[in-house]
Amino acid sequence: MSDRVPPGFGRDAEGRLLIAGRAAEDWVADAGDTPLFLYDSALLSQRVAAFRAAMPQGLGLNYAIKANPFPPLLAHMGTLVDGFDIASGGELALALEAGVAPARISFAGPGKRDRELEAAIRAGVLLNIESAGELARAGAIADRVGQEARVALRVNPPFALKGSGMKMGGTPSPFGVDAADAAAVIRQMQGRPFRFEGLHLYAGSQNLSVEAILESQRQTIALAGALSAEAGVTLAHVNLGGGFGVPYFPGDRELDLPALGRGLAEAIGDRPAALGRTRFVLELGRWLVAGAGVYLCRVIDRKVSGGETFLVTDGGLHHQLAATGNFGTVIRRNYPVANASRAGPGAGPLTVVGCLCTPLDRLADKVDLAGEPGDLIALFHAGAYGRSASPERFLGHPPALERLV
Amino acid sequence: MSDRVPPGFGRDAEGRLLIAGRAAEDWVADAGDTPLFLYDSALLSQRVAAFRAAMPQGLGLNYAIKANPFPPLLAHMGTLVDGFDIASGGELALALEAGVAPARISFAGPGKRDRELEAAIRAGVLLNIESAGELARAGAIADRVGQEARVALRVNPPFALKGSGMKMGGTPSPFGVDAADAAAVIRQMQGRPFRFEGLHLYAGSQNLSVEAILESQRQTIALAGALSAEAGVTLAHVNLGGGFGVPYFPGDRELDLPALGRGLAEAIGDRPAALGRTRFVLELGRWLVAGAGVYLCRVIDRKVSGGETFLVTDGGLHHQLAATGNFGTVIRRNYPVANASRAGPGAGPLTVVGCLCTPLDRLADKVDLAGEPGDLIALFHAGAYGRSASPERFLGHPPALERLV
Numbered sequence: 001m002s003d004r005v006p007p008g009f010g011r012d013a014e015g016r017l018l019i020a021g022r023a024a025e026d027w028v029a030d031a032g033d034t035p036l037f038l039y040d041s042a043l044l045s046q047r048v049a050a051f052r053a054a055m056p057q058g059l060g061l062n063y064a065i066k067a068n069p070f071p072p073l074l075a076h077m078g079t080l081v082d083g084f085d086i087a088s089g090g091e092l093a094l095a096l097e098a099g100v101a102p103a104r105i106s107f108a109g110p111g112k113r114d115r116e117l118e119a120a121i122r123a124g125v126l127l128n129i130e131s132a133g134e135l136a137r138a139g140a141i142a143d144r145v146g147q148e149a150r151v152a153l154r155v156n157p158p159f160a161l162k163g164s165g166m167k168m169g170g171t172p173s174p175f176g177v178d179a180a181d182a183a184a185v186i187r188q189m190q191g192r193p194f195r196f197e198g199l200h201l202y203a204g205s206q207n208l209s210v211e212a213i214l215e216s217q218r219q220t221i222a223l224a225g226a227l228s229a230e231a232g233v234t235l236a237h238v239n240l241g242g243g244f245g246v247p248y249f250p251g252d253r254e255l256d257l258p259a260l261g262r263g264l265a266e267a268i269g270d271r272p273a274a275l276g277r278t279r280f281v282l283e284l285g286r287w288l289v290a291g292a293g294v295y296l297c298r299v300i301d302r303k304v305s306g307g308e309t310f311l312v313t314d315g316g317l318h319h320q321l322a323a324t325g326n327f328g329t330v331i332r333r334n335y336p337v338a339n340a341s342r343a344g345p346g347a348g349p350l351t352v353v354g355c356l357c358t359p360l361d362r363l364a365d366k367v368d369l370a371g372e373p374g375d376l377i378a379l380f381h382a383g384a385y386g387r388s389a390s391p392e393r394f395l396g397h398p399p400a401l402e403r404l405v
Numbered sequence: 406m407s408d409r410v411p412p413g414f415g416r417d418a419e420g421r422l423l424i425a426g427r428a429a430e431d432w433v434a435d436a437g438d439t440p441l442f443l444y445d446s447a448l449l450s451q452r453v454a455a456f457r458a459a460m461p462q463g464l465g466l467n468y469a470i471k472a473n474p475f476p477p478l479l480a481h482m483g484t485l486v487d488g489f490d491i492a493s494g495g496e497l498a499l500a501l502e503a504g505v506a507p508a509r510i511s512f513a514g515p516g517k518r519d520r521e522l523e524a525a526i527r528a529g530v531l532l533n534i535e536s537a538g539e540l541a542r543a544g545a546i547a548d549r550v551g552q553e554a555r556v557a558l559r560v561n562p563p564f565a566l567k568g569s570g571m572k573m574g575g576t577p578s579p580f581g582v583d584a585a586d587a588a589a590v591i592r593q594m595q596g597r598p599f600r601f602e603g604l605h606l607y608a609g610s611q612n613l614s615v616e617a618i619l620e621s622q623r624q625t626i627a628l629a630g631a632l633s634a635e636a637g638v639t640l641a642h643v644n645l646g647g648g649f650g651v652p653y654f655p656g657d658r659e660l661d662l663p664a665l666g667r668g669l670a671e672a673i674g675d676r677p678a679a680l681g682r683t684r685f686v687l688e689l690g691r692w693l694v695a696g697a698g699v700y701l702c703r704v705i706d707r708k709v710s711g712g713e714t715f716l717v718t719d720g721g722l723h724h725q726l727a728a729t730g731n732f733g734t735v736i737r738r739n740y741p742v743a744n745a746s747r748a749g750p751g752a753g754p755l756t757v758v759g760c761l762c763t764p765l766d767r768l769a770d771k772v773d774l775a776g777e778p779g780d781l782i783a784l785f786h787a788g789a790y791g792r793s794a795s796p797e798r799f800l801g802h803p804p805a806l807e808r809l810v
Contacts, residue, residue, distance in 0.1 A: 066762065066800050087762040090801025109800075111705045111717040111760025131708045131717075133778065156710055166764050172711030174758045300516045303536045305561055306577030312516040312536075321796060326733050328765045353579045355516025357471065357492040359571050360733045373538065387798075391726060394794045395471050395514075396495025 004250070004336035006380050008043050008291060015343030017378055019294055020405045024340040024376050027405065028296060034376070035297040035315040035400040039068070039383055041076050043292035048080040051288075054261035056268055060281035062106065064242065065091045067285030067384040068293070072404040074098035077288070085283050089116040092125065106239070108154055108200060110174045117141050121149045128154040128200040128239075130176055132185050135194075142193035149193060152239070154200040155182045157223060161204025161216040161243045166328070168241075169203035169216075176200070179223060183231035196233060198278070199224050202241035206286065210256050213243050214263040221280075225272030237279045244287035248381050249333040255287075286384040293383025295320050295400070296340060297363075299375045300355065309350035311371040315379075316354020316361045319400040321390035323379055326360050337364040340376035345369070352377055356395050409655070409741035411785050413448050413696065420748030422783055425810045429701055429745040429781050432810065439781070440702040440720040440805040444473070444788055446481050448697035453485040456693075459666035461673055465686035467511065469647065470496045472690030472789040473698070477809040479503035482693070490688050494521040497530065511644070513559055513605060515579045522546050526554045533559040533605040533644075535581055537590050540599075547598035554598060557644070559605040560587045562628060566609025566621040566648045571733070573646075574608035574621075581605070584628060588636035601638060603683070604629050607646035611691065615661050618648050619668035626685075630677030642684045649692035653786050654738040660692075691789040698788025700725050700805070701745060702768075704780045705760065714755035716776040720784075721759020721766045724805040726795040728784055731765050742769040745781035750774070757782055761800050 005011070009019060016023040020040045027038055051061060062083040065074065069091060075098045078084070083104040084095045095105050107120050108128035117134075118141050120127055129135045129151050142149040154176035157169035168175060177185050182199075189196050201223065203216045217240050224238045247254050268280055297315025304310070317324040325332030337352065345368040352369070354361035363379060371377065392399050410416070414424060421428040425445045432443055456466060467488040470479065474496060480503045483489070488509040489500045500510050512525050513533035522539075523546050525532055534540045534556050547554040563584050565575035573580060582590050587604075594601050606628065608621045622645050629643045652659050673685055702720025709715070722729040730737030742757065750773040757776070759766035768784060776782065797804050 069798075069801060086801075088760075088801040090803065094801060109760060109762045110715075110758065111719055111721075113705060113719060113760075131706050133706045133708065168764060172713035172715075173764070174708065174710070174715040174717050174756075175762070175764075178710050300518060301536050301538045303538060303579065305579070305583050308577035310515075310577075310579040312579055314516055314518060316516075326731070327796075328731050328763075330735065351579075353515065355493075355514060355518075357514045357580070358733075359573060359578070359580075389796050389799045391732075391794050391796050393474075393792075393797065396474060396491075396493040396499060398495065 005338050006336055011343050017340035024296055031401045031403055033401060035319055037382060037387055037400055037402045038294045039073050039404045040292045041404055044076060047288055050257055054257040056265035060279055062281055062283040063288055064283055064285030068289045069094050069388050070402050071098060089119050092119060121145060121147055126150045126152055128152050130154050135185060135188060139192045148195050151194045151196055152198045152200050153182055153186055155179050157201050157203050159219050161207055162212045163207055163209050164204030164243060165206025167204045182227050186231040186233055198235040198237040200239040204243050206245045207243045208245040208252060208255060210259045217264055218267045221267055221271050225274050228274040235278045237281055239281045239283055242282055242284040244284055246286055246290040246381055248335050290381045290384035295379040295382035296376050299371055299373050302373055311350055311352045313377055314355050316356045318392055318394045318397055319390050320379060320386055322385050324362055334364045336380040337367055338378050339369045339371055340378040342370050346371060410743050411741055416748050422745035424699055433701060436806045436808055438806060440724055442787060442792055442805055442807045443699045444478050444809045445697045446809055449481060452693055455662055459662040461670035465684055467686055467688040468693055469688050469690030473694045474499050474793050475807050476503060494524050497524060526550060526552055531555045531557055531602060533557050535559050540590060540593060544597045553600050556599045556601055557603045557605050558582060558587055558591055560584050562606050562608050564624050566612055567617045568612055568614050569609030569648060570611025572609045587632050591636040591638055603640040603642040605644040609648050611650045612648045613650040613657060613660060615664045622669055623672045626672055626676050630679050633679040640683045642686055644686045644688055647687055647689040649689055651691055651695040651786055653740050695786045695789035700784040700787035701781050704776055704778050707778055716755055716757045718782055719760050721761045723797055723799045723802055724795050725784060725791055727790050729767055739769045741785040742772055743783050744774045744776055745783040747775050751776060
């Protein structure tokens with residue numbers, strides 16, 4: 001397998017990788033060191049624009065901060081999307097610091113602590129309620145602080161998003177309330193200090209099948225209609241989840257966005273009458289930001305062992321755990337990788353490893369790259385679940401640098 | 406499967422878990438919050454004492470900092486072991502801050518940067534050289550700073566430690582120099598600013614078979630003898646690696662330390678004549694510290710979904726990634742787990758999850774525990790590869806607290 005430079009990046013006449021129109025080596029010189037995560041703001045903007053162009057008018061777009069909470073990136077995303085989904089009190093603080101209005105923030109997570117619930121209620125953030133127990137705690141806190149809590153109910157759907165990297169429906173789950181119990185929990189909100197706004201359903205993530213995503217969206221809309229009728233409530237909004245996948249691996253293809261948009265427009269057009277005035281929202285993290293990110297590390301050593309060639313870099317799983325296959329992956333496959341200092345194949349396949357003293361630290365297996373000490377190696381699709389999802393302190397190396405460009 | 410409280414811990418009359426003789430809840434009250442890692446210094450001391458009692462006299466014991474770099478724990482280990490193995494410039498700084506003399510520190514790692522080599526040479530730390538390229542860089546730095554570099558050669562053994570959690574020999578590897586090339590690299594040291602001290606070999610880790618460990622130690626000693634003869638050098642020391650496993654999973658049994666000690670004494674007794682004055686060293690991380698650590702988190706919610714009961718805690722993979730099976734594990738199994746607030750089984754099996762909004766965050770599957778909101782849950786064998794090997798910033802929750810008691 002030779003190198004793979006995804007769309008949005010190029011090479012100059014000398015074969016050096018260009019990121020946002022500038023050589024990777026120049027970005028590193030500016031930042032002062034490697035490893036370095038670069039996020040291209042123009043690619044972020046283009047991604048959201050492509051989404052808006054393809055999706056039905058009026059569809060809301062939320063960014064799930066967990067995918068990448070780098071503050072300059074959050075500030076940029078805040079100018080592009082309608083809302084932010086947070087998963088902790090720490091992410092609430094990051095969203096507020098990025099200048100996002102609390103009215104645009106929604107908070108999901110199965111283990112919200114009382115202090116997190118209180119901070120969210122005080123700020124006026126929407127709580128996606130995950131259980132009857134959490135609802136009772138939120139009610140007690142709302143009583144105590146004398147402030148109504150904005151709530152939606154997170155429902156564990158009785159169907160999965162088929163073929164997802166992570167299934168989050170159709171199975172017993174710590175997330176949300178089973179659909180069969182949802183109406184009863186909504187009724188428990190009555191007469192209590194809650195403003196009920198709608199539903200949150202999340203059936204799976206990292207899916208590359210248009211048909212599977214559309215099927216789960218159609219099922220979600222039907223379920224929302226049924227629950228609205230069963231509980232006798234109006235739904236101001238329904239969060240349909242996300243699930244849009246990223247083509248990390250050889251053979252993967254980008255989602256057909258226009259086909260997705262047409263299908264979702266049709267599903268919304270056919271919605272039950274009870275949802276006539278409901279606003280629908282998609283919640284995307286990885287799909288919005290992964291492709292805009294590149295992780296750059298430098299080759300420290302080239303060596304041959306047992307006939308196999310290794311490039312040892314100053315990067316590794318402490319910055320890019322997911323790319324090494326050590327984060328929820330059963331079979332390790334390569335993310336797109338290229339030599340950022342020179343184009344073309346090398347003298348045969350080689351293996352790119354990180355600097356950590358563990359065999360887990362493998363960035364690319366048997367790729368046909370050129371590579372000498374001093375070269376920069378680029379790992380693509382590095383904009384999501386990179387630095388913030390990696391064990392940064394493991395083995396005591398410095399953190400990676402990050403820049404939004 | 407019911408709860409498993411390993412040796413070294415107990416319960417008081419009310420069924421509360423005792424750690425270092427005191428109720429877990431009292432330790433949490435002292436620390437001020439959960440989640441909390443507690444490391445029992447008496448158990449650390451006992452572990453080292455058991456090692457010394459079983460192993461041949463004169464055998465050196467190094468602690469591999471990567472297993473747990475918590476500074477108070479390092480300071481305690483410094484009083485017990487002979488040397489520290491480090492894997493980065495960051496770990497060098499930690500070791501020196503813990504008061505360890507540089508002469509007792511050795512530095513392995515396939516991607517040492519020039520600035521790390523320079524810091525180690527200036528401090529007088531032993532470098533385990535990983536390649537001919539690294540040797541050349543170390544030599545240039547030693548020339549420049551006008552100081553001899555203490556070096557050992559790390560050799561990639563042509564055999565594996567059979568049945569290890571991680572194999573680090575018998576295969577092409579980024580670690581060390583293939584045995585076939587070792588003598589040539591040792592010869593390159595001659596006439597250069599190096600003081601050659603010996604060899605470092607590491608064939609695998611997390612192994613629970615006495616026979617497999619002994620076989621690899623015998624092979625290592627034989628290989629060291631052959632290399633000493635081939636290169637025409639005396640070996641002041643040979644680091645035999647480690648590989649001692651910890652009984653994480655149901656059915657696992659503690660290593661038979663006396664049997665290991667007897668076998669190693671025999672292997673050293675039978676060593677080649679060329680190694681007559683060689684000092685042998687074992688390098689252990691996980692085995693020394695895992696059992697002394699407990700990770701305590703608190704139950705936030707108890708819920709039923711699809712007939713399955715979940716305890717949602719304030720802990721999770723952001724602190725204890727390895728326990729969730731998301732760090733180099735193919736099949737997830739439970740670490741020992743118990744309710745620290747009350748003894749006895751519950752009303753049937755339940756699943757303990759963390760607070761993160763991802764299905765990866767699962768701490769224990771289908772264990773028969775009691776568990777209500779407010780209870781403390783204890784995960785054992787948490788002293789190694791816990792906080793420092795976990796993606797602490799993932800989802801923006803606060804770091805776990807740590808205490809040496």
